[in-house]
Amino acid sequence: MRLSEEVEKMVSAIADDLASGAAELALQAINVFRTTLTDCGTDSLAEARERLTDTARAIVRAHPAMAPMYNLGTEVLNAADAANSIEEVNSTCGEALTRFETKLCSSASRIADLVYDLIPPGEQVFAYSFSSTVVSSLLSARSQKKFFRAVCTEARPSNEGRRLATMLASGGLEVMHSFDMSLGLILPTCRVAFMGVDCVGRPGLVNKVGSWMLGLACRELNIPLYALAGTEKFVPDDVFFAFEDHERPGQETWNNPPQGVKVLNHQFELVPFTFIAGLVTDDGILRGEAQIEEYVRNVKVHPRLEELAFASP
């Protein structure tokens, strides 16, 4: 099935966006499905299901490490499977999209409430990379008159840490910013650290490369590191390891290396649960592998998306 030019364009924009977090891109993916549903106007029931499957697969391929892409696709494809006519596809899938959108927003709001209590007033708070959940949580705390200073680093090579700094500052927070490797000097001035998450599974958390070093440094310095993730970030084992293949072009790190220098540019890495103080979710703060495993056990990915985890990127 050929996706419409508009849908292809929207998917490309999501794939090329390295500065936004997973929750933010999931909201954009919802719009891609809405456009796909419009494209289904003259489809047969079978054609509509095929079109939605292709959109779901294109979205997963755009960011295979971002769990909401799998879970959003699964919701839409399950809704399409349950429909008995093209009209029902429209209504059941439309409802599934609204449900997912509402869940994303209520997750963010519930997480922000929990984060509020984790910020010691008058202290410095570290935040890594870019995560819309982290931004909304910190700005929500600030708007509720909690005073604190945010500290963040560049998050090379895409520098989405600068976007984080800019958004936090524009929301009225005082921000201290430095380069990534200065963590050893600036973390000791912070009382708590936060990071977003792209994917949570039994083996641990997947997030932007550098999260492992952040977690290691936080553990060494006894600074509690909280990962913020709505339960829409949870995935079963089957699709967990898709992130490993996700390498970006080396030129993004160094655009003109001399001969003999091979430039690597990995995007994601695994952070063990032992590095974090807790996983702040819309269902409360989960601590330890056993508690997280209980949640992950109930997550199912639609069979037509499962195989993507093992496809070459």
Next chain:
Amino acid sequence: MRLSEEVEKMVSAIADDLASGAAELALQAINVFRTTLTDCGTDSLAEARERLTDTARAIVRAHPAMAPMYNLGTEVLNAADAANSIEEVNSTCGEALTRFETKLCSSASRIADLVYDLIPPGEQVFAYSFSSTVVSSLLSARSQKKFFRAVCTEARPSNEGRRLATMLASGGLEVMHSFDMSLGLILPTCRVAFMGVDCVGRPGLVNKVGSWMLGLACRELNIPLYALAGTEKFVPDDVFFAFEDHERPGQETWNNPPQGVKVLNHQFELVPFTFIAGLVTDDGILRGEAQIEEYVRNVKVHPRLEELAFASP
């Protein structure tokens, strides 16, 4: 005493050089003293000593964290103190400079011999930031037919890791390069790690910011990290903490931050001896605080340079 324009210019060039290592800049500082000795031509004995003191202080101020600057200045000022005439200043100081130059070169060569045995053939070797001692050691091993691959990272914000990659590649080594925070992914592919040092004292090693994170990650992953430093890098307690004040302009990290964002740009940090497997010196591989302390105890800094450690930068 007004230093000559030529000497002022040479000192500025050293101060502005963020890409070179301490041993390399010490060689340039030797030339500054040679030019100063020429400038002493018509000085009285007292004037010559004053001129040499001012040059020594200017060189220390250019890079107060780099130990060879103190130790080179001390050698020259001691030689000037011992001289009884302007002619003797010329000869004793000239000899001191040649001695220091010879020591720098023989240190590098002796260290390279020791490093040769630390490189496991056919494996990957990590190197951080830029150090002429690391470069000469790795290239010397390569020229003696030891086969290995070098792995390094950018070393933000000055990116001297790219200079390292370029020099190693031009010397025939295969080089893998990535951004700094990818250490968690790339260090596990390496069997040993090397770094240069700006200063060694009883509290630990001082080196480019990021060395603490490298040391922590190496300890966590059981990868031996060796610091390479000739004994001309050793300083007594009195001058050790000069490095803490050494902050560079924030624009070097982010040249146009938005309002509300303060950019920090520290240059050096302390690495505890517990993070390193050994300190490779011209006197052999030193291990543990006690052994290093024994060496540091004998180092004396000339009194006219000591006070600089406490001056504002």
